[in-house]
Amino acid sequence: MKEVWTSIASLLGALAFFQSILQAVFPPQLRFTIAKLSHRLFQCFSTYCYFEITETDGVNTNELYNAVQLYLSRSASVSASRLSLSRALNSSSFTFSLSNNDQLVDTFNGATATWEHVVTQRQNPSFSWRAIPDEKRGFTLSIKKKDKPIILQCYLNHIMLTAAQLRHLNQDRLLFTNSRGGALDSRGHPWESVPFKHPSTFDTLALDPARKLEILLDLRDFADGQAFYKKTGRAWKRGYLLYGPPGTGKSSLIAAMANFLGYDIYDLELTEVHSNSELRKLLMKTTPKSIIVIEDIDCSINLSNRSSAGKVTVPCSGPDSVVHGVDDVNSSSSSSSSSKTITLSGLLNFTDGLWSCCGSERIFVFTTNHIEKLDPALLRSGRMDMHIFMSYCSFPALKILMKNYLDWDFDGEENGDEDELLKELEEVVDGAEMTPADISEVLIKNRRFEKRQAAKELLQVLRNRVLAKRKKSNGNEVMMEEEQEKRALESPKEDEETMVNHNEKKNNAGKDK
Ligand SMILES: Nc1ncnc2c1ncn2[C@@H]1O[C@H](COP(=O)(O)OP(=O)(O)OP(=O)(O)O)[C@@H](O)[C@H]1O
Numbered sequence: 001m002k003e004v005w006t007s008i009a010s011l012l013g014a015l016a017f018f019q020s021i022l023q024a025v026f027p028p029q030l031r032f033t034i035a036k037l038s039h040r041l042f043q044c045f046s047t048y049c050y051f052e053i054t055e056t057d058g059v060n061t062n063e064l065y066n067a068v069q070l071y072l073s074r075s076a077s078v079s080a081s082r083l084s085l086s087r088a089l090n091s092s093s094f095t096f097s098l099s100n101n102d103q104l105v106d107t108f109n110g111a112t113a114t115w116e117h118v119v120t121q122r123q124n125p126s127f128s129w130r131a132i133p134d135e136k137r138g139f140t141l142s143i144k145k146k147d148k149p150i151i152l153q154c155y156l157n158h159i160m161l162t163a164a165q166l167r168h169l170n171q172d173r174l175l176f177t178n179s180r181g182g183a184l185d186s187r188g189h190p191w192e193s194v195p196f197k198h199p200s201t202f203d204t205l206a207l208d209p210a211r212k213l214e215i216l217l218d219l220r221d222f223a224d225g226q227a228f229y230k231k232t233g234r235a236w237k238r239g240y241l242l243y244g245p246p247g248t249g250k251s252s253l254i255a256a257m258a259n260f261l262g263y264d265i266y267d268l269e270l271t272e273v274h275s276n277s278e279l280r281k282l283l284m285k286t287t288p289k290s291i292i293v294i295e296d297i298d299c300s301i302n303l304s305n306r307s308s309a310g311k312v313t314v315p316c317s318g319p320d321s322v323v324h325g326v327d328d329v330n331s332s333s334s335s336s337s338s339s340k341t342i343t344l345s346g347l348l349n350f351t352d353g354l355w356s357c358c359g360s361e362r363i364f365v366f367t368t369n370h371i372e373k374l375d376p377a378l379l380r381s382g383r384m385d386m387h388i389f390m391s392y393c394s395f396p397a398l399k400i401l402m403k404n405y406l407d408w409d410f411d412g413e414e415n416g417d418e419d420e421l422l423k424e425l426e427e428v429v430d431g432a433e434m435t436p437a438d439i440s441e442v443l444i445k446n447r448r449f450e451k452r453q454a455a456k457e458l459l460q461v462l463r464n465r466v467l468a469k470r471k472k473s474n475g476n477e478v479m480m481e482e483e484q485e486k487r488a489l490e491s492p493k494e495d496e497e498t499m500v501n502h503n504e505k506k507n508n509a510g511k512d513k
């Protein structure tokens, strides 16, 4: 043992001696070159290779640095003893990262990768118009030379992918709007965002369970379908048209979709968009994994049939509050006017043109109360792939509302009283034609009652509604009969003439035969 210590001491002594000779004999410039050379020499004999990943690559932020930081945060949270903690903007979760000059060992495909977070003070900062941080940060990755050709590329790809997934998980959903009417923010962004906190989920949504499952499977297939879309040469996007009376849950379904997939929502206000090119710019500034929504499409833009071209009216907020344009695909002569308006073809290209696939993994959702008002070109597969009718409350949907609002247990033991009540509700709910929004309101009002009492109150409301509807339709029939009689009395001449013409026609037809 004594010999070992003696040899270490003499080695250190020799090193110190060489260093003092180096400093005394060689000028600083030469010293630096010698140090560099010796470093190279060391690298030649070393079995490891090293990669520096700096925070900035000259001017721009190095994406890889951020990705490595996030990727290591996953392992750092369990295996390192000293960690930096942070919370990103719009995120509700904390991120762990390696502290300055700490190391962490990771394994990938059987190979070992050692990461070191290197932080040094920046010396003599050179002049720059941009604010330069005092610290220079970077990661050093060391892997065995023999592993480099096998793992390096796929390891870095794996890091980028994992980081993107983690970023997405850590980030709260955002709800974007273009309500600034084309004005850009300080970063040149046309969208404004707020955290998206809508609590609607597929569990809270009152929808026929079979239909719900169909939508869920479709969404899951879409989200997992990257390879499929690539193989079939399709842009990775999907369109849903939600239609039905007000209060049937169209907006709630969009929120449930976003919560299910973990996507952001871009709520596109078409009346704030003044031209097709503005629409394209908005599209280009959306991110993947997002739902682009146009609510009440029939109200926000007056779309005429593409083939009949014609006037497309966009209510604008500018001085010319109503702008008339002509479809820019069908008319070349009107290019000047169409460039200042948004047209049907602009919207069609937005959803299924070449520009619609800039970025990927995007869902388009349009909602309307009047599907019959929409141009068939907008509804075709490829644009609106799935048409979802949101109907008045059916019995299966009512059961979901009762479960959520009254804690009604449909899986519990059979109970004669409750079964009878449910049967009565089932008989009456379709005829009442009440929306889930109306029924929820009744349930909210009655939630202080015991659940059976609340269900009875609801039954009464449904029955009253059926009666009122019957009365109304009877009243309408009587009114129509009265109207006809009145008309017959008021214009007997007209009726006589009609009869004469009718008889003449009949006689002529007989002669022809
Ligand atoms: N299918 C449903 N399931 C659960 N709640 C619903 C459903 N439909 C409506 N509601 C309730 O009614 C309210 C209004 O629903 P929502 O805004 O989703 O309707 P909508 O179909 O988008 O209406 P509009 O056509 O007027 O925009 C929601 O806050 C929600 O609580």
Ligand SMILES: [Mg+2]
Pocket: 250, 251, 252, 295, 367
């Ligand atoms: Mg709505």
